[in-house]
Structures are given as C-alpha cells and as structure tokens.
Amino acid sequence: MSVDDETTLSQLLKKDKIKLHFLENDEEHIVPYLTKLDQFVEKYSEYHKGPILAARLNNSIWELSRPVEWDGEVRFIDLSELDGLRIYQRSLVLLSSIAIKRLFGENKKMVVYHSIGRNLYCEVPGMKITDDTIQKIKSEIRKLVNMDLPIEKITVEKNKAMKFFESRGECDKAKLFKYRKKKTVKLYKLLDYIVYFYGYVVPRTSLIKVFDIKKYNKGFVLVHPDPQYPDRTTEFFEIPKLTSIFLEYEKWAEIMGVKNVGDINQMIVDKKIRDLINVAEALHEKKIALIAEQFMNSKARIILIAGPSSSGKTTFSKRLTLQLRANGLKPVAISLDDYFVDRDKTPLDENGKPDFESIHALDLELFNQNLLGLLEGKEVEIPKFDFKSGRRVWTGRKLKISTNQPLVIEGIHGLNELLTESIPRELKFKVYVSALTQLNIDDLNRIPTTDTRIIRRMVRDEKFRGHSALDTLRMWPNVRKGEEKYIFPFQEEADVMFNSALVYELAVLKLFAEPLLVQVNNSEPEFSEAMRLLKFLDYFLSITNLEDIPRTSILREFIGMSVFKY
Incomplete structure (x- = not known):
C-alpha cells in the first residue's frame, strides 16, 4: 500500500x-476522536491538591x-510531580518575560541564569532592578493571570522561525535551531508575543495563580508554589557560597566565549572544540590547584569531600591528592564505606526499609575514635566492611600518619558536623563538589544541573555497573530524595x-546516552523522562574525537579511559 507523504499515521488510524x-478513579470514558483532555479537568480536580497542569497519556506527557x-x-499531572513543577516553572518564566516586554519595551530580554534552591535566578541585562521594578513585574503578571488568556501552541517551519527570532x-x-534535524519548530503564542520553550507550558494563564518575585543580587528570583502546599510559595533561602560558584562559572563562560548550546554547536562546526576542551580542563586544574593552596594555608589536617550523585567527587579527590603531593604532602584516603554498621543494625526509613544513606548507617563512634587516634599520632586498626556478608571484618590493616599526611575522606555526609563531631572545626577542611551547569539552551531555557548528573550516571552505570538506562531512571527519584535530605542542607557548610x-x-555524553535512552519502552512509567532527555540531547551536535579529552578529566570517570582507578 502506498501512502501519500502528507498522510499521517494518525489519519490512517x-x-x-x-x-x-482514567487512573485516578479507574473509570473509562468513550469519547469522540480528537477530544481534548481539558474538558475532564473539573471532574478530576478532586483527586489533586493543586491545579491540574497537564496529563500523562500512555506514559507520554500530553498537553490539556x-x-x-x-x-x-490517562493520569493528570499536578505540582506534586516533578513534571508538573517543570511545567509551572516554565509557564511562570513565559509570563515574566512577556510582562517585562509589556512594561519596559520589546528590546528588554529576560535571561534565566541558574537555580537558587528550587527557584530561578533571572536578570534583565542593561536594566537596573529596583523594588519598584519588582512590584511592577508582579502586578503585570497578575494582570495576565486574571485575564485568563489562552497560550496557543503553533508549528512553524524552522527557517522561518530562525528569521523571525x-x-x-x-x-x-x-543559533539553537540552526543544527536541529527537524524541519519545523513548535512555538508558544500569548497575545502578540511568540516564545520558544524546551518542554510544555500550561494552556491558560489563569493556572499560574501562586508565585512571588524577590529582588536578589543584580536581578530577581522567580518563586513558585510549594509542591506539598500548592496554595503557597516555597520559602526562599539565600545560598551565597553556591551562588558565588555560579558567578564564577559565568566568568569561565566569558573566558571560553560560550553562553548557550548554539555557541557549542558552532564551535564544533568551526573545528574549534579542541581549544574549548583544553581551556575548560585548564580552568578545572587551576581551580583544584587553588583549593590545594587554600588547604595548605589552613590549619586543617582532614579534607572532607561531599557532593550529590555523579558530581565527580572521586576524580576530584584524586586530582586534589596529586596537587597536595606536588606541594610536598602525602595524603591518605579513608573510605567511609568501611564504617557501615552491620546490615541488621542499619536504621529504617519511613517505609520500613533499610536507609543506607542515613548518617546513622555509619558507626560514628568508631569513626571519630579512629580519627582522633590518627591525629594524635597513634597507630589505628582500620575496619573493612564486607558487602557480601553485610558485616564488618578486621583484616589487621593498621594506619599511622605524620603531620604531613592529611586525611582525605569522601562521602555524602562529609559536610555534616555530626560525622566528625569529636574533631575541632579548625582541623577540618570541607569541600562541596557538584556539577553546577551554567550553560543554557537559550536565554529562557536553562539546563538543570540534575540533568547533567543523571546523564553522567546513566552512562557510567551502563558502562561499569551493568545497569540499563531504565534502571538508572527508576533509581533516580530515591537518589534525589537522599540528596535533599542528607547533602543539600549542609552545602553552605563548605569551606570551598x-x-x-x-x-x-x-x-560528548550524547554519544553514549542516546542509544541507552531509546531502549526505554513506552510501557514504562519512566518513558516520558527518557523522551525528555532525548529531546534535550538532540539540541547538541556530537563531539566525536574523544582523544581530545584528557585522561585525567572528570568526564573520564563516566565515559571511561581514565588514568585513575575507581
């Protein structure tokens, strides 16, 4: 059977x-072809604490x-789901950017830079943000919300969209559209304003009722609702140390001449990517050397390294060790894994399951005794944890250190004072490591730091641990839950x-991750997340010459061929 090119599969079927x-109440409805799900929102709102923002249809996200x-x-999506939060946040960005243009002129562009906690930090380049500015923007957004305006999705030929922007x-x-394979681009239209978003937004402005805007630094922070209490905004906490790292990365981006994905793609096409790799790696080495120097100038004798999953803690600790050795020190690594309590003594989480990420899964008393003994110049026997039996064993391994042998301890609880409460604070040097991506897709579409980390982990887990992309996607929510509980609350405790x-x-990761993600079947709940990440990676051209990546690079921890042993 021959089918005209213009005939779609949906038309054939x-x-x-x-x-x-509908999964909310296990109810079935026979409806006309091309029915829209927005007509069911009122009926199913009683099953949701907050506004319904979209739906999941056969595990794909579906706009209402x-x-x-x-x-x-069908299952409707509200703020309690991460996808719902993304949709709400994206929609708030849309309204904010349009409000700014309506108030201050078409030439005023809002730029989303990075997250601060769960909220977004934005600026309007060339415009001073005052308290009065903030009030005007909030009032204009509120006006758009009260107007209950439709947000229309339109499809435009790629070349026409490029000329328009x-x-x-x-x-x-x-620049972003230039190297995309698709011939068309989906845009959103609100009033006479046309914007582009990677991902979905709400169908009407009236759904964005709860928000706040806080003046911060040179710009402002967009504050969205609390997922658990959708009728009120999340609390906004300043995190000055983490914010300073984002600002540092902005300076690095200026040095490298890269602000967004389009810039990266152009460098790949222009065959300038090797220089970019060299400069990026040199900036890392310069920073690690500076951290080593800061430790040398402190009174500390213990280096505690912490950070979320797939942040590159292990490679960082090995490279920091090399820098310390270059300064005449002889660092000694201690593994927190060897201080796990016997498995039958592991504390339980709220679901009655062993919580191996709890700080109380470690024998804190023994750990502190050993550290004190080492710092006092005593010989200490170090335990070994047998993961097969789930019990501690003693192998006769003895350790004694001198004053030029700092202890290097890597683990998720490194910044928590409870881990080393017997050790005076001045003897501890705390380092927080995370992949704080500053590169944006474009001015309004940021790349969440968690996306970089989950892609890193997916590639590493398949390459070195035999896990599929589906395995990683299934584990990730629990990983994130542990980070929120045990790591992020202590990040401002870091010295550096x-x-x-x-x-x-x-x-680079695109080469490894795409073949893994396409294997996730649409029968799996994780299918929509796999598709989101695939769409995200599609923005990038691939770097194929992997020999340009140094074997000491943090990236090698995930793609292989590192000089370090893990």
Whole structure:
C-alpha cells in the first residue's frame, strides 16, 4: 500500500470514538476522536491538591489542549510531580518575560541564569532592578493571570522561525535551531508575543495563580508554589557560597566565549572544540590547584569531600591528592564505606526499609575514635566492611600518619558536623563538589544541573555497573530524595566549592546516552523522562574525537579511559 507523504499515521488510524481509562478513579470514558483532555479537568480536580497542569497519556506527557487521537490510559499531572513543577516553572518564566516586554519595551530580554534552591535566578541585562521594578513585574503578571488568556501552541517551519527570532535580536534561538534535524519548530503564542520553550507550558494563564518575585543580587528570583502546599510559595533561602560558584562559572563562560548550546554547536562546526576542551580542563586544574593552596594555608589536617550523585567527587579527590603531593604532602584516603554498621543494625526509613544513606548507617563512634587516634599520632586498626556478608571484618590493616599526611575522606555526609563531631572545626577542611551547569539552551531555557548528573550516571552505570538506562531512571527519584535530605542542607557548610561541570561535556555524553535512552519502552512509567532527555540531547551536535579529552578529566570517570582507578 502506498501512502501519500502528507498522510499521517494518525489519519490512517482515525476512528470515530476512542476509549480513555482514567487512573485516578479507574473509570473509562468513550469519547469522540480528537477530544481534548481539558474538558475532564473539573471532574478530576478532586483527586489533586493543586491545579491540574497537564496529563500523562500512555506514559507520554500530553498537553490539556492537545487533541487525543488514540485509546489510552490517562493520569493528570499536578505540582506534586516533578513534571508538573517543570511545567509551572516554565509557564511562570513565559509570563515574566512577556510582562517585562509589556512594561519596559520589546528590546528588554529576560535571561534565566541558574537555580537558587528550587527557584530561578533571572536578570534583565542593561536594566537596573529596583523594588519598584519588582512590584511592577508582579502586578503585570497578575494582570495576565486574571485575564485568563489562552497560550496557543503553533508549528512553524524552522527557517522561518530562525528569521523571525533573528529579526527580533534573539540570535540565541536562531543559533539553537540552526543544527536541529527537524524541519519545523513548535512555538508558544500569548497575545502578540511568540516564545520558544524546551518542554510544555500550561494552556491558560489563569493556572499560574501562586508565585512571588524577590529582588536578589543584580536581578530577581522567580518563586513558585510549594509542591506539598500548592496554595503557597516555597520559602526562599539565600545560598551565597553556591551562588558565588555560579558567578564564577559565568566568568569561565566569558573566558571560553560560550553562553548557550548554539555557541557549542558552532564551535564544533568551526573545528574549534579542541581549544574549548583544553581551556575548560585548564580552568578545572587551576581551580583544584587553588583549593590545594587554600588547604595548605589552613590549619586543617582532614579534607572532607561531599557532593550529590555523579558530581565527580572521586576524580576530584584524586586530582586534589596529586596537587597536595606536588606541594610536598602525602595524603591518605579513608573510605567511609568501611564504617557501615552491620546490615541488621542499619536504621529504617519511613517505609520500613533499610536507609543506607542515613548518617546513622555509619558507626560514628568508631569513626571519630579512629580519627582522633590518627591525629594524635597513634597507630589505628582500620575496619573493612564486607558487602557480601553485610558485616564488618578486621583484616589487621593498621594506619599511622605524620603531620604531613592529611586525611582525605569522601562521602555524602562529609559536610555534616555530626560525622566528625569529636574533631575541632579548625582541623577540618570541607569541600562541596557538584556539577553546577551554567550553560543554557537559550536565554529562557536553562539546563538543570540534575540533568547533567543523571546523564553522567546513566552512562557510567551502563558502562561499569551493568545497569540499563531504565534502571538508572527508576533509581533516580530515591537518589534525589537522599540528596535533599542528607547533602543539600549542609552545602553552605563548605569551606570551598568546586564546580565539576564541563561546558562541552553534554556534546560528548550524547554519544553514549542516546542509544541507552531509546531502549526505554513506552510501557514504562519512566518513558516520558527518557523522551525528555532525548529531546534535550538532540539540541547538541556530537563531539566525536574523544582523544581530545584528557585522561585525567572528570568526564573520564563516566565515559571511561581514565588514568585513575575507581
């Protein structure tokens, strides 16, 4: 059977009625073909604490205003889901950017720089932000919300979209579209304003009722609702040390001449990517050397390294050790894994399951005794934890250190004073490591730091641990839960912070991650997240000459061929 190119698969499968199974109450509805899910929102709102923002149809995210073309299972999405929070946050960015243009002129562009906690830090380049400015923006957003305006999704030919954004001085978007394979681009239209977003937004402005804007630094912070209490905003806490690292990375980006994905892609095409890799790696080495010097100038004898999953802590600790050795020291590493309590003594979480990430899963008393003994110049027997038996064993390993042998301890609880409460604070040098991605897709679409980390972990887990992408996606929510509980609350306790993100790395990780993500089947709940990450990686051209990446690079911890043993 030959089918005209203009005929879509959905047209071939078209039928008068479709069957939708709503998972909220296990109810089925037979509805006309091309029914929109927004007509069911009122009926199913009682099953949700906050506003319904979108839906999941057969494990794909489905906008409420998009017609449904086939049978399927439906579950609505609210703020309690990460996807719902992303949609709300993205929609708030849309309203804010348009409010600024309406108030201060078409030439005023809002730029989303990075997250502060769960909220977003933004600036309007060339414009001073005052308290009065903030009030005006909030009032204008509120006006758009009260107008209950539709947000329309339109499809435009890629070349026309590029010309449109170039004519408006939004070259970041034109550069982004330039190397995309698709011939069309989906844009959002609100009033006479047309914007581009990677990901979905709400169908109407009236859904963005809860928000706040706080003046901060040279710009402002967009504050969204609390996912647990959607009728009020999240608390905003300043995190000055972490913010300073983001600012440092901005300076690095200026040095490298890279602000967004379009800049990276252009460098790949222009064959300038080797220079970018060399400069990015040199900046890392310079920072690690500076941290080593800061330790040398302190009174500390213990280096505690902490950070979230896949932040590159292990490679960082090995490279820091090399810098310390170059300064005449002889660092000694101690593994926190060897201080686990016997498995039957592991504390339980709220679901009654062993919580191996709890600080109380470690024998804190023994750990502190050993540290004190070592610092006093005593010989100490170090335990070994047998993961097969789940018990501590004593192998006769003895350790004694001199004053030129700092202890290097890497683990998620390194910044928590409870871990080393017997040791005076001045003897501890705390380092926080995280991949704080500053590279943006474009001015309004940021790359979350967690996206870089999950892609790193996915590649590493498949390459070295035999886990599929689906395994990693399934584990990730629990990993994030542990980070929120045990790592992030203590990050400002660090003496120094190291940003392990490399501006070029996603163009490398793309090569490894895409073949893994396409294997996630649409029968799995994680399918929508796999598709989101695939779409995200599609923005990047690939860096294929992996020989340009130094074997000491943090990226090697995830893609292989590192000089270090893990």
